[in-house]
Amino acid sequence: MSTDNKEVNVTWLSQEECIESGAKNMDMILEYVEKVNLWLAEGKVVEPELLHLLWEEGNYSGKRIGVHAALIRSEEMKVAAVKGIPSNPLNPIERKTPRSNGMIILYNEDTGYPFAVMDDTIVSALRTGASSALGAKYCARPDSEVLGLVGCGVIQNAHIEATSRVMKNIKTVRLYDVSRERAENFAERWKGLGYKFEICDDVEKAVAQSDIVYTATNVNLGNEYIPKEWIKKGSFHSGVSMWDHQDEAILEGFNKYCMDYKLRLNDEKYPLSELTRSGQLNSEDIIELGSVIEGKSICREHEDDSVFFVTLGICATDTANSYKIYQNATERGLGTNVKLWSEPAMF
Numbered sequence: 001m002s003t004d005n006k007e008v009n010v011t012w013l014s015q016e017e018c019i020e021s022g023a024k025n026m027d028m029i030l031e032y033v034e035k036v037n038l039w040l041a042e043g044k045v046v047e048p049e050l051l052h053l054l055w056e057e058g059n060y061s062g063k064r065i066g067v068h069a070a071l072i073r074s075e076e077m078k079v080a081a082v083k084g085i086p087s088n089p090l091n092p093i094e095r096k097t098p099r100s101n102g103m104i105i106l107y108n109e110d111t112g113y114p115f116a117v118m119d120d121t122i123v124s125a126l127r128t129g130a131s132s133a134l135g136a137k138y139c140a141r142p143d144s145e146v147l148g149l150v151g152c153g154v155i156q157n158a159h160i161e162a163t164s165r166v167m168k169n170i171k172t173v174r175l176y177d178v179s180r181e182r183a184e185n186f187a188e189r190w191k192g193l194g195y196k197f198e199i200c201d202d203v204e205k206a207v208a209q210s211d212i213v214y215t216a217t218n219v220n221l222g223n224e225y226i227p228k229e230w231i232k233k234g235s236f237h238s239g240v241s242m243w244d245h246q247d248e249a250i251l252e253g254f255n256k257y258c259m260d261y262k263l264r265l266n267d268e269k270y271p272l273s274e275l276t277r278s279g280q281l282n283s284e285d286i287i288e289l290g291s292v293i294e295g296k297s298i299c300r301e302h303e304d305d306s307v308f309f310v311t312l313g314i315c316a317t318d319t320a321n322s323y324k325i326y327q328n329a330t331e332r333g334l335g336t337n338v339k340l341w342s343e344p345a346m347f
Helices: 015-020 026-041 091-095 121-139 154-166 180-189 203-208 247-253 262-266 271-277 289-294 315-332
Strands: 008-013 051-054 064-073 078-087 103-107 114-119 146-150 172-176 196-199 212-215 236-239 256-259 286-288 307-310 336-341
Touching: 008 315, 015 114, 015 121, 015 315, 026 121, 026 154, 026 289, 026 315, 064 315, 078 315, 103 315, 114 315, 121 154, 121 236, 121 256, 121 289, 121 307, 121 315, 146 154, 146 203, 154 180, 154 212, 172 180, 172 203, 180 196, 247 271, 256 289, 262 271, 262 286, 286 289
Parallel strands: 008 114, 146 172, 146 212, 172 196, 212 236, 236 307, 256 286, 256 307
Antiparallel strands: 008 336, 051 064, 064 078, 078 103, 103 114
């Protein structure tokens, strides 16, 4: 953005340019997801409630648009962003295109003007996997050996990559997907990690025998299928797709609760928010991940503690990683300058 006149230019970064600038660098993604959770605990992040627009009323796993915003005021960076991420689970089936795509706008602290518009699809997926993996890093048993994945799509690819970086004792990965072929392809893709992959014929086998469980499905509200009997004592579950665990499983199968951002409890349609609003779960019993990273809270106190973790996605994690990608792209001379105005018409 020019500073010697009133002209404002915005850098447009395509998905390909974002990838070239580090969007698929899981080590970077993990680093800044962890930093953002810490900054959040330190009061250096402003993150308002997210907005979900549903194309079909009541269908929370159907066509929707998520609108997120964040502002970071850390020593390392001062930047704000607004993110939009539409989702349509029929896209992969009917159009052979991604279920979701994200776009993020970065804003300058001094002027408030935008300085970059960029793809956020890759970062959004990878930071989701990084968030669950960091939950496991701080809340799962360090000696966890069995990883259970329900659903074998894009988010689980991010999950297994991130988890392989932070949980060093994983030996077996148990997979379940409604499409066995998709599970087989998943196992083939990640065989280089050296894990033993077991493709399960039913979802119980993937869940009940695993030390760490990630659910990433299209299950909608009212179709919860994981009962309390499937919760292995001492296990860690990240309920990414929200509506997989029955209320009884959450309340009685687990004795510890952690989430990346407790403001999400204000959301009316969300498992932990519904349970806290109804008085079945005390919000004080839910620990925020940043507080654990900061060292002010402990989630897992005993080997037998079973932890239910939830990440609904902190936009600030997208913001920080996108800002780093923008910096990398600028150093590489990537991006297209798009003029917002030459002279402001409303000055």
